[in-house]
Amino acid sequence: MKNLAVNNWSLLLAFALVLVSLVISWKEKLGLTKDTLYSVARAIIQLVIVGYLLKAIFKVDNLFLTIAMTLVIIFNAAWNAYQRDPNPHRKFWQAFVAQFIGTYLTLSTLLVTGAIKMVPSQVITITGMIAGNEMVAIGLAFKAMHDAFHDQRQQVLEKLALGASPKLASMEIIRRSLKTAMQPTIDSAKTVGMVSLPGMMSGLIFAGVDPVYAIKYQIMVTFMLLAATGIGSVIMVHLAYLNYYNDQMQLILE
Amino acid sequence: MLFELHHVAYRTHDTKVLQDISFNIEAGSTLTLTGPSGSGKSTILRLLANLISPSEGEILYQGQKTTSYQPDQYRQRVSYCFQQPTLFGETVKDNLAFPFAIRKQAFDEAKCLARLKEVDLSSNFLGKKITQLSGGEKQRVALIRNVLFEPEVLLLDEVTTGLDDFSKQQVHQLIKNEQERGVTIVQITHDQSELAEAKLQLHVENGRISQ
Ligand SMILES: Nc1ncnc2c1ncn2[C@@H]1O[C@H](COP(=O)(O)OP(=O)(O)OP(=O)(O)O)[C@@H](O)[C@H]1O
Ligand SMILES: [Mg+2]
Numbered sequence: 433m434k435n436l437a438v439n440n441w442s443l444l445l446a447f448a449l450v451l452v453s454l455v456i457s458w459k460e461k462l463g464l465t466k467d468t469l470y471s472v473a474r475a476i477i478q479l480v481i482v483g484y485l486l487k488a489i490f491k492v493d494n495l496f497l498t499i500a501m502t503l504v505i506i507f508n509a510a511w512n513a514y515q516r517d518p519n520p521h522r523k524f525w526q527a528f529v530a531q532f533i534g535t536y537l538t539l540s541t542l543l544v545t546g547a548i549k550m551v552p553s554q555v556i557t558i559t560g561m562i563a564g565n566e567m568v569a570i571g572l573a574f575k576a577m578h579d580a581f582h583d584q585r586q587q588v589l590e591k592l593a594l595g596a597s598p599k600l601a602s603m604e605i606i607r608r609s610l611k612t613a614m615q616p617t618i619d620s621a622k623t624v625g626m627v628s629l630p631g632m633m634s635g636l637i638f639a640g641v642d643p644v645y646a647i648k649y650q651i652m653v654t655f656m657l658l659a660a661t662g663i664g665s666v667i668m669v670h671l672a673y674l675n676y677y678n679d680q681m682q683l684i685l686e
Numbered sequence: 687m688l689f690e691l692h693h694v695a696y697r698t699h700d701t702k703v704l705q706d707i708s709f710n711i712e713a714g715s716t717l718t719l720t721g722p723s724g725s726g727k728s729t730i731l732r733l734l735a736n737l738i739s740p741s742e743g744e745i746l747y748q749g750q751k752t753t754s755y756q757p758d759q760y761r762q763r764v765s766y767c768f769q770q771p772t773l774f775g776e777t778v779k780d781n782l783a784f785p786f787a788i789r790k791q792a793f794d795e796a797k798c799l800a801r802l803k804e805v806d807l808s809s810n811f812l813g814k815k816i817t818q819l820s821g822g823e824k825q826r827v828a829l830i831r832n833v834l835f836e837p838e839v840l841l842l843d844e845v846t847t848g849l850d851d852f853s854k855q856q857v858h859q860l861i862k863n864e865q866e867r868g869v870t871i872v873q874i875t876h877d878q879s880e881l882a883e884a885k886l887q888l889h890v891e892n893g894r895i896s897q
Contacts, residue, residue: 586772593735594831595762596788604774680739681757685698 490552498552502539502559506531509563513668516571518578519675521684526671530570534664535562538656547652558656561632565617565657566664573613573665574672580605581676581683588683598681602673609672613665614658621654687746688713688839688870689734694743696729696893703729704893707743716871720881721890727874728769730890731841734872735766762788765837769844769874771828773816778827781816785834801830804863805856822853829860840864842873846880 450472457464489497507528514527539559548554581588584605591601599606624630625647629637632653636646678684689711696704704726711717719727732738733745736752745752752760773781782798799809805826819827825845832840842861846854858880865871875881889896 586768587774589737590768590772590774591784592758593737593761593766593768594785594788595758595760595765596784597758600788680736680753682737682739 486553486556489556493552495550498550498555501552501556502535505556505559505563506535509535509567513567513570513574517574517672519574519672521675522574522672523675526668526675527570530664530668530671531563531566533667534566534660535559537663538562538660541659542652542656561653562656562660566660569613569617569661569665570668572616573609573669576612577605577609577669577672577676580608585683592681592683598674598677602676606669606673609669610665613669614661617657617661621658624650624654687711688748690746690749692743692746694733694740694745696726696733696738697741702893704733707895709888709895711870711872713870714868715886716865716873716884718881718884718887719872719874719890720876720887721896725890726893727890728843731766731843731872731874734839735764735841736760737766758788762835763837764839764841765832766841767829767832767843767845769847771825773819773824773827776815777812778814778816778819779812781827781831782812782834785831789835797834798830801834802827805830805860806852820850820853822849822856825849826853826856826860829857833860833864836867837869839870839872842871844874844876846875846877 450468453468454465456462457468489501510524510528510531513531514522514524517527539555539562542548542558543550543555548558581602588601588605592598620630625633630650630653633643633646633650636649637643676684687710691708691710694704694707695702707730719730721727729738733740734752736755736757739753747755747760747764774784775781779793779798782802783793786793795812798812802809802811807823807826807830811823811827816824816827829845840861846857849857854877861871861873873880873884875884881887
């Protein structure tokens with residue numbers, strides 16, 4: 433770890449980089465100055481808290497505390513995903529169920545196969561990666577579904593009028609939303625290592641780990657994200673379409 | 687009575703679309719709704735199809751509230767045809783296969799061809815792209831989609847409006863065939879010749895029945 437040299441002083445100097453973005457915003461009249469400062473401040477505060485929190489949790493190394501922490505991560509991810517649903521009839525429990533099952537199923541596979549160990553430093557970081565990626569995928573699914581129910585409203589009505597169940601009437605929309613949700617993960621799997629060195633791998637290499645060893649973790653991460661975003665969004669779309677119907681199987685007017 | 691409407695009202699957030707609608711429809715009869723644009727005719731048909739629910743009052747079908755039926759099965763029996771039909775998928779076959787998919791049945795080509803023939807569409811129409819159909823052909827395909835599994839009621843929302851004479855004639859023939867099968871029909875039309883033949887008429891104006 434001798435190469436890891438970042439200290440408070442160097443961070444302070446690196447703040448100059450933020451100033452660049454502020455100057456651009458000010459010069460180009462983007463009106464982003466306040467937003468930039470707010471988000472930087474927020475990032476710093478959140479990360480400081482997380483840093484100390486993780487340090488404490490790793491030190492205690494208690495199974496229940498670790499599980500509790502993963503639940504907190506899942507809850508937060510579900511809440512953020514839920515907030516991204518443009519449907520006013522969205523339901524939080526659905527996002528939670530999708531995140532919960534997607535995350536734990538993937539996580540337990542990694543644990544059972546021995547890809548990661550049941551230690552807080554691995555379980556918690558991996559949970560964060562899984563839940564975060566699921567959150568993005570689910571958010572995309574929500575948006576795609578909402579758009580599709582608008583664009584294809586007439587078609588859905590027509591199918592309902594012919595006597596289709598909401599599920600059958602929404603099948604095309606469900607598929608389209610799922611595809612939208614999974615596409616970025618699939619795309620990034622294609623370019624991984626070619627364009628960007630992903631965070632996990634960069635981190636390991638940064639810390640002085642042999643790149644050949646680091647890529648093994650990255651391969652694992654690629655598999656895991658494909659599975660997790662797949663499971664999470666499959667569950668999500670199969671629940672979320674129901675929010676567009678009432679108990680008489682009618683398309684809800686907005 | 688097949689349908690009984692008791693003081694039905696329909697409102698959206700700010701507009702009263704229908705008010706105090708009460709009438710009955712006898713099984714096997716044909717009822718024609720008339721009235722100016724925006725008077726609420728389509729809304730009445732949508733209520734009958736349980737695609738929307740009344741804000742007030744109730745609608746009975748065969749003596750029971752429409753809401754007491756399983757909605758998807760109810761709509762297979764009470765089939766609504768849209769003013770401007772939307773065909774989906776790519777081909778005519780995709781559209782005619784849908785009613786089979788709804789009932790989890792295998793596609794029956796012979797059955798489809800027989801019905802297509804009824805509206806003078808030849809067997810090579812099955813593979814035709816929906817983008818290549820004329821308006822009249824689209825409407826005929828849409829109607830076949832509705833009648834493939836012999837619904838008890840057909841709700842026809844201006845299905846002949848804007849059609850060429852030939853298509854109109856074919857649609858009239860199809861409707862006549864359905865009537866002879868004993869299907870109850872509730873239709874909306876502005877067409878003078880159709881109005882001249884309509885024995886039972888209800889006039890809708892400003893969201894009310896006006897006679
Ligand atoms: N979901 C809705 N939200 C807002 N307004 C609606 C809704 N449904 C119907 N309306 C209004 O109710 C009125 C009646 O509509 P409807 O489609 O039943 O008329 P119509 O008699 O079929 O007219 P047309 O002959 O032009 O088809 C219209 O003014 C329409 O704008
Ligand atoms: Mg109308």
